[in-house]
Amino acid sequence: FDSRKPSEYIASxxxxxxxxxxxPYSLHNYIDWIYYLTSDGRRFRHACDIVHRFTADVIQKRRMTLSNLGQDAWLKPKQDKTKDFIDVLLMAKDEEGCHLSDEDIAAEVDTFMFEGHDTTASSLSWVLYNLAQHxxxxxxxxxxxxELLHDRDIEEIEW
Structure with missing residues (x-):
């Protein structure tokens, strides 16, 4: 596993x-084919490729590990812990009982990573700003x- 990839992924x-x-600040950017001819459009496509390749690689490796070990063996060490988001998606089934495809899982992971990062950062900034103002x-x-932490040892605090 290339140690450069996670930072390249995050940078993307x-x-x-x-x-x-x-x-949205330039009218010509509203038309995809024109936008993709611009330097921003080319950078956008390149960053998308990096994100999609990284996500696909993680899903493929996790699916292979899950397949080789079997679902029970994979989940046993995680029994009392929260399952990884990717594990939940890999084990999820649709209405017909079929597992999600790699493309479906990738779409969920990309949405979670892209939107979750921006939303969390904005929310935390808003909360901290307002707490500072009040x-x-x-x-x-x-x-x-x-009050919640009263008489509790810091080592026993878990999220």
Whole structure:
């Protein structure tokens, strides 16, 4: 597994976020074939290729591992833990009892990674900004956290 890939993947996700936010500001960018001729359009396609290849590679490797070990053997060590998102998707079945295709799983993973990253960052920024603007609520949050953590050892705290 190439150690460069995760950072290249993350950089591509960040680039895609910025390109998507910038695209609506130029009228010619609304027409796909024109947009793809621009430098931003070429960078967008290249970043999409990186993201799709990375996702496909992860899905293929996990599916192979799951297939080789079998579902029960794969899940046994994870019995009391939360399953990975990819594991949930690999084991999911549709209404007819068929497993999701690699393309279906990739679409879900890409949506989760792309939208989840942007939404989480925006939400956290908004919450922190508002807490900074309203010290009373900041104090209430601090008191509630201290109350919840009262008499608990920090090592036993889990999400």
């Amino acid at each position: 996700i960040l680039l895609l976020s910025s390109l998507v936010a910038r695209r 010290p009373h609520y900041q104090d209430q949050c601090r008191e509630e956290i201290q």
